Amino acid sequence: MQATRDFSHYVKDLGSGLSHIDLAVEGVSCAGCMSKIERGLSAMPDVTLARVNLTNRRVALEWKEGALDPANFIDRLAELGYKAYPFETASAEAAEDEQSRFLLRCLGVAAFATMNVMMLSVPVWSGNVSDMIPEQRDFFHWLSALIALPAAAYAGRPFFSSALRALRTRNVNMDVPISIGVLLALGMSVVETVYHAEHTYFDAAIMLLTFLLVGRYLDQSMRRRTRAVAGNLAALKAETATKFVGADEILEVPVAAVHPGDIVLLRPGERCAVDGTVVAGRSEVDQSLITGETRYVTADSGTAIYAGSLNMTGTLRVRVSAASEATLLAEITRLLDNALQARSRYVRLADRASRLYAPVVHATALLTVLGWVLAGATWHDAIVTGIAVLIITCPCALGLAIPTVQTVASGAMFKAGVLLNSGDAIERLADVDRIIFDKTGTLTLPDLDVVNGADIPADVFALAGQLALASRHPVAAAVARASAAKLPLAGAIEEPGQGVRGDIGGVELRLGRPSFCGAEQLANDDPDLDPEASHVAFSVGEAKYLFSIRQGLRPDAQAVISALQSRNIMVEILSGDREPAVRAAARALGVQEWRAGVTPADKIARIDELKSQGFKVLMVGDGLNDAPSLAAAHVSMSPISATHLSQATADLVFLGKPLAPVVVAIDFARKALRLMRQNLWLAVGYNLLAVPIAISGVVTPLIAAAAMSGSSVLVMLNALRARRVAQGGF
Incomplete structure (x- = not known):
């Protein structure tokens, strides 16, 4: 009786008629494996996405809902020569740790054998010059074989098993x-030893394995360090939440059982499992992941709080706005996954080259053997030369050239507050010579703030804050936040579109439009009013006051604009906001080119105009009304504060309040692109130089092994330079 396989527990419903599953795949070790798996799975009917993440050996699959059994994917991967199973974090990490330990054991065996075989080779080399007798030479050869053969059988398993899987699937x-x-x-070498030849190549074979294992272990370690960033994010996710199921009754439930509108309790020392708004309580919260601010944030009524935030001191009640996979933390995690598996045009170029390379290598080695035989060489010498060609032309350096740079760069960019959302974003960003900024929510902070608070008497400000707590309007929320009010005014009534009113000690209080508060004359006649700000009136009986409220510029905006201009990148502002506000922002930032009152269509027209002039335009906007212009630009970025992030069309997303990640992203992209090109030239140049030399017969298998392994290590070390960029200029 055949057991049925039910993987429905691992399938996620993406909506829009699509299903998703993540599979852990064993044996994925190179760009060639990635392209082979993606081609094989994409060819299945109704599959809409098949993407391999080499960093964590995971395959993301999407297909039309109900069209396929997930078990079919595992069967198809088995046909391609790969063992797969549904991805679970704990089991995947355990498997990865075991693979790392296995590679380290193989490396230890190979390195130990290499040292000993090389020591045995020294007397043979010197003995061939000083008339060593054949029996002594044979003894050293057999001793080398006794060490090298079992060591190679064990240390070569990562390569032998992978090659065997590939050959089984043709x-x-x-x-x-x-x-x-x-x-x-x-x-x-065994044949040479049996026939008492002067030279064997045990040292070349075992040295080749040692260098290859060094490269593979370094590659895996580098990817694990990058993947640890995603693991750190996963660790921030709370699996349960304390939910109010009655007025005074709480119950600890899985996060999946929490829905928008629910109230959850957040105690000191707990991580928040949901996105929401504080409705009661006061505490200090660490939410540096979202805001980029390392200092604790004071959270009280009306404060937004995000999943992954750590509650430090007081107890909070939070009204849920998003839970589980809909939270901002989950969205950041998905964007990080995109970054780690992003596929650029250089990666695709290396993939194609790697697919063609193996048959070319085999053909070159075979033609070398036949050519030398036809030229009069013995079969022995021709085969030795063919072995050298086969070893020296192995395409490992080419396969590592681009993915290593992209893995290192994407991890470094995340640490700097930038997430990739597009495979070729790095290359497109590196070409940028013009930047268009939206103002509202991009150059400015998303939250409103009271800019004339110092001009309002403290007792009046406190009363206005209490009244403002009774309203949900963003302007009222700014007043409440700035006043640090804790309790709303009892009995306050909100009049939609006008404001909120209340009563204290028989005196009427009003907060809202100047006309609602009887303060039209004050609003019209005051020459000191900020022309960039919105104005809300507050009346206490006959006394009238005006609050000026606006979005402040991001704290480092001016320095960032200067840094961009110093990099020969022209900057302009296109905003739908009023002309006084845009003019003031442009003047403060030193931007000469700006336009106010523009529509999304106007922004697209300007981008098209610049593109026709040969500019590579980066559009930085909030991802909502700017979505059309983000899509039209050469490359685009959005702040994490953009709502409905999953619908944003930006190629990159930056975290926190500072604008500095825009500059840092450009610097990382330019350096990564240089390193990608350098690695490609290193790999290609190495082969252009090495192949003719190997074919000429002047390279022994030992030298070929050292040269090939050295080229792979070289491109990896060069890729590690993508971890850092110069931070000067702002």
Whole structure:
């Protein structure tokens, strides 16, 4: 009786008629594996997405809901030569740790064997010059074989098993030429030893494995460090929440059982499991992930709080606005996943080259053997030369050239507050020579603030704050926040579109439009009113006051604009806001080109105009009304504060209140692009130089092993330079 496999528990409903599952896949080690799996799965009917994340060996699959059984994907991967199973964080991390330990054991065995075989080779080399007798030389050769053969059998398993899986499915990957080269070198060495030859190549084979294992272990360690960022985010997610199920009754429930509108209790020391708004209580909260601010934020009634935030002191009641996979933390995690599996045009170029490379390597080695035989060489010498060609032309350096840079750069950009949402965003961002900023919510902070609070008497400000707590209007919320009011005024009544009114000691209080508060004359006649600000009136009996409220510029906006201009990037502002507000912002930031009152269509027209002039335009906007212009630009960015982030069309998203990530992202992108090009040229240049030399017969398998491994390590070390950029200029 055949057991049925039910993977429905792991399937997520994405809406729009699509389903999603993540599969952990064993044996994915190179760009060739990625493209092979993606092609194989994408060819299945009704599959809309198949993307491999080499960093965590995971495959993300999307398909039309109800059209396929998830077990079909596992069967298809088995046909391609890969073992797969539904992804679970704990099991995946355990498997990854075991793989890392296995590679380290293989490396230890190979390195130990290499040192000993090389020590045995020294007397042979010197003995061939000083007339060592054949029996002594044979003894050293057999001793080398006794060390190298079992060591290679164990240390070569990562490559041999991968090559065998590929060949079983009638495919080739980069491990195929490696395995063939190692096995041919070992086999030829055994034959040479049996027939008492002067030279063997045990040292070349085991040294090749050692260098390859060093490269593979370094590659995995680098990817694990980058992936640890995502693991740290996952650790911020609380699995349960304390939900109010009655007026005074609470119950600890899974996050999946919490829905928008519910009230949850957040105690000191707990991480918030939901996005929401504080409705009662006061505390200090660490939400540096979202705001970028390392100091604790005071949270009280009306304060927005996000999943992953750590409550430090008091107890809070939070009204839920989003839970589970709808939270901002979950969205950041998804964006980070996109960054780690982003596929650029350079990655696709390396993928295609790697697919073609293995058969080319085999053909080149075979033609070298036949060519030398036709030229009069012995089969022995021709095969040795063919082995050297096979080893020296292995495409490991080419396969590592681009993915390593992109992995390092995307991880470094996240640490700097930037998430990638598009595969080729790094390359497009590196070309930028013009930036268009939206003003509201981009150059300015998303929250309103009272800018003339110092001019209002403290007791009046406190009364206005209490009255403002009775309203949900954003302007009233700004007054309440600035006044630090804790309790709303009892009996206050909100009149939609006008304001809120209340009574204290028989004196009427009003907060809202100047006409609602009887303060029209004050609003019209005051010459000191801020022309950029919105104005809300407050009346206490016959006394009238005006609050000036506006969005403040991001704290480092001026420095960032200067830094961009110093990089020869022209800056302009396009905003739908009023002309006085845009003019004042442009003047404060030193931006010469600006336009106010523009529509989304106007922004697109301006972007098209600049593109026709040859500019590469970066559009930075909030991702909502700016969505059309974000899509029209050469590349785009949005702040994390943009609501409905999942609907934003931006290629990159930056975290926190500072604007500095815009500059840092450009610097990282430019450096990463340089390193990608350097690595491609290193890989191609190495082969252009090494292949003719190997074909000429002047390179032994030992030198070929050292050269090939050295090229792989070189491109990886070069890729590690993408972790840092110069931070000067702002």
